[in-house]
Amino acid sequence: MKRNKILVVDDEHLIRWSLEQNLKKQGYEVVTAGTGEDGLRLAREEQPDLVLLDIQLPGMSGIEVLEKIKDYDEDIIVIMVTANGGLDTAVNAMRLGAYDYVSKPFNLDELSIIIKKSLETSDLKREVARLRTETKKSVPPNIIGTSPAMHYLMAVLDKVAKSEASTVLVQGESGTGKELVAKWIHYSSNRSEKPFIAINCAAVPATLLESELFGHEKGAFTDAKATKKGLFELADGGTVFLDEIGDMEMGMQAKLLRFLEDRSFRRIGGGRVFTVDVRIISATNKDLQKSIEEKTFRNDLYYRLQVIPIFLCPLRERKEDILALANHFVQVYNKDFNKKVQGLSDVAEKKLMGYNWPGNVRELKNVIERAIILGSDDTLLLDHLPLEIVTKVAPQISTTPMINGFSLPPEGVDIEEVERELIRQALDITEWNQSKAAKKLNLGIDAFRYRMKKFGFLK
Ligand SMILES: Nc1ncnc2c1ncn2[C@@H]1O[C@H](COP(=O)(O)OP(=O)(O)OP(=O)(O)O)[C@@H](O)[C@H]1O
Numbered sequence: 001m002k003r004n005k006i007l008v009v010d011d012e013h014l015i016r017w018s019l020e021q022n023l024k025k026q027g028y029e030v031v032t033a034g035t036g037e038d039g040l041r042l043a044r045e046e047q048p049d050l051v052l053l054d055i056q057l058p059g060m061s062g063i064e065v066l067e068k069i070k071d072y073d074e075d076i077i078v079i080m081v082t083a084n085g086g087l088d089t090a091v092n093a094m095r096l097g098a099y100d101y102v103s104k105p106f107n108l109d110e111l112s113i114i115i116k117k118s119l120e121t122s123d124l125k126r127e128v129a130r131l132r133t134e135t136k137k138s139v140p141p142n143i144i145g146t147s148p149a150m151h152y153l154m155a156v157l158d159k160v161a162k163s164e165a166s167t168v169l170v171q172g173e174s175g176t177g178k179e180l181v182a183k184w185i186h187y188s189s190n191r192s193e194k195p196f197i198a199i200n201c202a203a204v205p206a207t208l209l210e211s212e213l214f215g216h217e218k219g220a221f222t223d224a225k226a227t228k229k230g231l232f233e234l235a236d237g238g239t240v241f242l243d244e245i246g247d248m249e250m251g252m253q254a255k256l257l258r259f260l261e262d263r264s265f266r267r268i269g270g271g272r273v274f275t276v277d278v279r280i281i282s283a284t285n286k287d288l289q290k291s292i293e294e295k296t297f298r299n300d301l302y303y304r305l306q307v308i309p310i311f312l313c314p315l316r317e318r319k320e321d322i323l324a325l326a327n328h329f330v331q332v333y334n335k336d337f338n339k340k341v342q343g344l345s346d347v348a349e350k351k352l353m354g355y356n357w358p359g360n361v362r363e364l365k366n367v368i369e370r371a372i373i374l375g376s377d378d379t380l381l382l383d384h385l386p387l388e389i390v391t392k393v394a395p396q397i398s399t400t401p402m403i404n405g406f407s408l409p410p411e412g413v414d415i416e417e418v419e420r421e422l423i424r425q426a427l428d429i430t431e432w433n434q435s436k437a438a439k440k441l442n443l444g445i446d447a448f449r450y451r452m453k454k455f456g457f458l459k
């Protein structure tokens, strides 16, 4: 049987040496590197199955090495080795495609298990991916939510998808699912076998946007070395998603309006008129009415775009959807990170419900992703949620005065009451894990238990 090859990248000689001895004993082939640059070179030359990569390296950082390895071959498994406490970097690494992370100082037995498991699951994943590409079909993405607002939305989307309606405007705060909705419409319509092309109007400079959308003829301007088709032409029969339309520059708005009249255009520098059949779905988180008043958005374009207007509710106005979405993302990230998390603890669920979600569904998705990466049990606890969600005291629950930073409110406070409240919150956050709670308040376990007794939390 082929032996698996492991590359160890760490600047500490002793760690490299001990890992090499240990892993060889377990039957792996091992190569080592002391810098990120060497590590990257060996990743290419030796084609290892797995890389154990220290995050803190002199010169090129572990994160940079990770990105480059993944660019080069995304199948190589990378396990990050982090200094204690570098959790956010570890989370970032997982987002960039690391399989898992271990904190220094690590236990060799635990590390062996992670390595073994990762090599097994990666074989399995490769097989699944192969089967999936064979049966890949363009299907609409999952839209989760059972609130009345979502029921209504789904009914509208269904009608829009089946209709001939050629312009749709999706409005909603950032992270409410505008792009998701656009894709759903496309992949549920009879255009689904044709292209769905998205372009972010805010990210492309105005001069370039025109050529992106309409294309150009060879020689139309200095950089136009060859004829290029624009997105409208490429998406013929399908859908173009104009994201952040509220940021489109006025001159470009006029050109878009002209195109929308009869779906015909000329490439820049060209004479021939093309006519295409594309559905235009545009989206914005801006208040376009206000932009019109401020004269940054054309009134006539607004009416042309919003033949069918769709408004997406912020998450805080449809709290019924929070837990359904959270559980959906738990399943999604279980798959991505090979975890078997069942769900959230009751207290953690309450905190999610009590939070305002300024970043809407995207924020919730990121929160769950982070929690799955950090959690090792089968239930996600408060400890795995970001501080701003955990410390949010829902006004209706709070009976004690809010501790406003560390400043003393003019009416004064009862210091004992404040102490009691902090003890309660620390217990709450850690779900009554006393040693964790003590740590949060920087107290020794005895001092903490003394206070628990004093305030009646402990008999
Ligand atoms: N109802 C939903 N069900 C499942 N996933 C959702 C839902 N709503 C949003 N999402 C997910 O949340 C993330 C953010 O959604 P999306 O990118 O569509 O938001 P957006 O409104 O375009 O945000 P922005 O204005 O910041 O571009 C995506 O990963 C999307 O899949």
Ligand SMILES: [Mg+2]
Binding pocket: 178, 179, 243
């Ligand atoms: Mg978007």
